[in-house]
Amino acid sequence: MAETKKYVRIKKASVDGVWYADKIGNVYEVDRENCVSILTKRGIRGLSSVLREDAELIVTEKRPAKVGERVLITVAAPIGKQAYETGDVFVAESLYDPFAKDIRVLGIPDFIDYNEYEVIVDNELKNGEADGMESTYVRKQSEGLDRVAKSLGYVELAKSSLKQNGFIGEVHTFDLLTECAERLREQAQTHKEKIERGYPEFSPVHKSAQARRDEIVEQAKADVERLRENNIRLRTFNISLEVNRKDRSVEAIAKRPKSNRAFYGIAKAAPSDCFNVHIGKAIALRRALGLGVPDEYLNAPQPAEVRVGDVVYGKYSEAYYQLWCEDEIGDVSYEVKIKEIVDGKYRYVGGGYDFIDDADLTIIDDSREGVVGE
Structure with missing residues (x-):
């Protein structure tokens, strides 16, 4: 069985001052992970954590790539001035005959050695809330479609160039380009179908x-x-x-x-x-x-659900204040503790309530000490 590894690509830095704030786009191998953060191997710097919401998780297998599979460059060792580096992702366009494990990719004149890449078998999108996952999924499929379309354009341009310069006799090369074009069209169709279907129901469930x-x-x-x-x-x-x-x-x-x-x-x-x-x-x-x-x-996420025992901050509307208060409008804010949530209302300790549908509350303390079950 092929060895499986995990890597993270830094997508953003949601907290000021984190070590990876200037490392956007970089890829690091994963040491271990939990529901909140991912511990990465930073080479001589040891281990460092990355928030899950700031990273894209990439799962790979160390095995020879098949034509059409995506590969992650994990140890870049380009020949001469070839333009690729660790963290780049390519689609294997053909196998390099003398060395069955080496591959060729579009835009790189020479082969990529087997020791330089790992095959991508899964991408777990880590972009925060489930609400944004579908749009992220569709965006990535659109980006994939754009890349395939660009590659297809290069292939068709190469075929046209062969015809115009009288090299149509190079049957093997022409057939190879034709086959490559067909594969790219199939990939493009797959991306289109995924975009139409949207985020797949069988994808991993991510915690809020x-x-x-x-x-x-x-x-x-x-x-x-x-x-x-x-x-x-x-x-x-x-x-x-x-x-x-x-x-x-x-x-x-x-x-x-x-x-x-x-x-x-x-x-x-x-x-x-x-x-x-x-x-x-x-x-x-x-x-x-x-x-x-x-x-x-x-870096704990902020609470999103008002519960019994929470201390919340709210403001009365100006109309409410004018209706019930004879004095001039002053500070219309209030801090209260949630006593119970019932009958469509947040009821407060000491009296008073807000209708749930109309309340605009900010949770300022969710310790909930003394609440049964806490």
Whole structure:
């Protein structure tokens, strides 16, 4: 059985300051992955994480390519000044007869050695939400159709050139070009059919941002519990965690037993981020203990689903304010906690409600401490 590998191509950098912000388009081999991030091999730099939503996952097999299959250049070693590099993708147009594993591709005058490529067997599109997956799929099929059309144009131009220059006697070359043109037409038809069908129902189901955040929160809870238990068992540190909800921060203190020496770690939510005490505790505690903080804690997706126990921020409409308030319009915003969601309404702790269909709420704290099941 052929060896299978995974690679990621950097598509974007959704978070400022990530190591791959200036590496868009680069390809890296995958070491391991989880639902949020992908750990890549960066050569001499070791291992580094990439957010799934920022990358395209490419699955390959190390085996000789067949005509018409796509190949990924993994170790570029071009002859002379041939224009290709690691990360490029080509379609195998023909096999190089003296070396059965080597291939020729359109636009490259010489063969590509077997040691330079791997055959692409699957592309898992990692572009965030399921809502955008169909458009991404169709876009990629359109791009494939454009590439095939361009290749077909080159082939037809070569056939025309043979005719015009009296080389029609080169039967083998002419037949090879004709066969290549037919294959390209078949590929073009396949792309057209895929575009018409849209995103295939059998494609992998990708988790929503909310589902990913839920998993990260559960991971953070388990992480804090484990670190606390380890320190109790090993008697390394006495750990305390202090939450400042007004400041949207958590401070962890790791104090040596029978000593005044202590280590501190702080986690504070950015103004535009939703605060979650469980993720904050995990970040702060890891910083206090001198441990690395996983990327998924620092780059957790924002919540997308209002739930019981969430603290939300909203604003009254101007018309509502004028109807119920005699004073001049001032601050029409409010922060409330969701008590229950029932009868088409968000009901709040302390009274009041919003109709779900009309509410424009922003979740500012989804810690939901004290809520049954949390």
